[in-house]
Structures are given as C-alpha cells and as structure tokens.
Amino acid sequence: LAKTTQPISMDSYEGQEVNITCSHNNIATNDYITWYQQFPSQGPRFIIQGYKTKVTNEVASLFIPADRKSSTLSLPRVSLSDTAVYYCLVGGSARQLTFGSGTQLTVLP
C-alpha cells in the first residue's frame, strides 16, 4: 500500500482558505486518493475522493497533478468547526483503509 506523508499540524484563521498537501510518491495505477476528517471522540468522516485532476463537492476541493504523486485538499473559508484531524489515504481494490497520523488543523478566531 502506498505510504502517505502530510504535515503534522497547521494553523489557520477563520474565513481563510486552507490547503493541506499530501505526498504519495509510490501511488499505484489503480489507487484512488481519499480524504477523511475526524473530530475528537468521533469516527472519521469521508470528505472527498479522486483519481486525477480536480474534484469538488459541497465541502472541499481535491487537486491532483498529472503525476499523481501528491494531492492537495482545499477547504474554502474555514470556520472554527473545521478544527479537526485530516487524513490522506491512497488505495485501490484493497478494502482496508490505511491511515497515517493525519494533519491536525486548528482554526483560530
């Protein structure tokens, strides 16, 4: 399974756009990139998933360059409630999700 590397922590202010980049140099051809969000005392929550280029939903955007060796989760205009741990995962047909340590995002007032 491809290993991912992402920053341990990030700080931002309310109303700003936040970009969290994840490196996955050994991504395989059939691997998708998935991001989860986790609040304290809750299970992870699916945010967005993509294979290449750009994916956007009501919560976030995911940018994937042509070589797919990295990806960037973009959260527009964050609020205090976006403070959470964000996990980047890569995987294909294997059903078990492999989580790293994630990025602790802290949104400040």
Place this chain on the structure above:
Amino acid sequence: GAGVSQTPSNKVTEKGKYVELRCDPISGHTALYWYRQSLGQGPEFLIYFQGTGAADDSGLPNDRFFAVRPEGSVSTLKIQRTERGDSAVYLCASSFGLATLDTQYFGPGTRLTVL
C-alpha cells in the same frame, strides 16, 4: 436513516477479563469493518466482513481477538484475556459493498480501558 452505532460507548475492564464490543452497521450495507485507534494515531485496520464471512482478518493482532457477524448485519468484536495494551478506541465502519468507490461510514467508537 441512522448511521453506524456502537455499544457501549465506554468500557472499563480489568486485565485478564473478557469483553465484547458491538457494532450495528447502516441498514443495507453488506461490508463491515473494525479498526483500532490509539491516542494520537490514525485508525488501524483489524478485520472486515462481506456478509457473514470474514473476508480479511489480517489486522487482528493475535488470537485473543475474534469477531463475528452471524446474520450479516450486527457484528461483535470479542477480546479474551484483555491486556493493558488493548486500551484504545475501537471503531466500526460499514459500506454498501466492496467497490473501490464505496465509502466507509464510521461509528463513534467504543473506548476500551483495561486497568
């Protein structure tokens, strides 16, 4: 509809005791997963079921851990002779099927503390 539910939310037990943790998946979801999360770490895969059968139990740490899903819905994770190192949050997730794009939906977890 209801999400994935897990009971109990907290479980405190003594070293050497037996515990059972229950997971109720989203109705209609055929796949069910168990993960374990230690403090400050991401969740770690334990086992997953497709229907009633364990499709992959490669993440179970040793033979003290066992999980069942007898009717293809509710699942129970069983831990025998608990050890202090078993203390963690045990997460359950379910998905509609096993396709790559089938999202896993997680429950709130059971926090297990072994004294």
